[in-house]
Amino acid sequence: MEILTAVTALSALAQEHRLEIFRLLVREGVHGTPAGHIGEKLGIPLSTLSFHLSQLKNAGLINCRRESRTLFYSANYLSMNELMAYLTENCCEGNPDSCEIPVGCVPEKEK
């Protein structure tokens, strides 16, 4: 991963509204959620929401598909996991005794 790709993704997540949006979409799953529902659930005006969705989309963290008049947004799990892998790359020079706490998209019941 290019460092600018990672900075763009992290910048996209480094904002309260956008982090809420992203976590909502991570919870909702691959089918996606209409933009309007996101704004309603989080109490964000639609023009502001649209700005934040485009930031997340531009960073590759979310996907968008149209179904009639409705745009469904969904989390891009692959790019999320690539970002996390980038952060932990080569940790402890390959000797992770002191830091190994694997995380990822794993359901609560299996933890």
Next chain:
Amino acid sequence: MEILTAVTALSALAQEHRLEIFRLLVREGVHGTPAGHIGEKLGIPLSTLSFHLSQLKNAGLINCRRESRTLFYSANYLSMNELMAYLTENCCEGNPDSCEIPVGCVPEKEK
């Protein structure tokens, strides 16, 4: 984790110099690296470096200990992993078939 804690950590990582600094420290391990070495390796003026180190420190992503005149900075692996867990929390409503790609601090050779 509080959302503001996560936003602070993500904001700290969402900057090219700071992301380079953090990834360097993740690689170097728990013993830590003197501030001067970081600036030298990354070509960052010391006053600028100090500003960025304080942002990362304030976000809880790195630790600092003094040894004589030298300040050793090191990655805080626990808070890094907590941040990643926060991003993936409750993914896919507990049905991660479409997104399960666990990541974390695991050495290359074991991947």
Next chain:
DNA sequence: ACTATATTTCTATATTATTAGAAATATGGA
């Protein structure tokens, strides 16, 4: 006390991001 080293704090300037109302665009039904 003096000097050298390691690092931080202060400062001002320059750059970038956030907000939400109003207008514009896209789609589909009558």
Next chain:
DNA sequence: TCCATATTTCTAATAATATAGAAATATAGT
């Protein structure tokens, strides 16, 4: 074609962040 719904783009005001030189602080050796 006309209207309703869903969402985006435009706009301008406001706020926050990054930069690096110079001065200040902390530590240790002579």
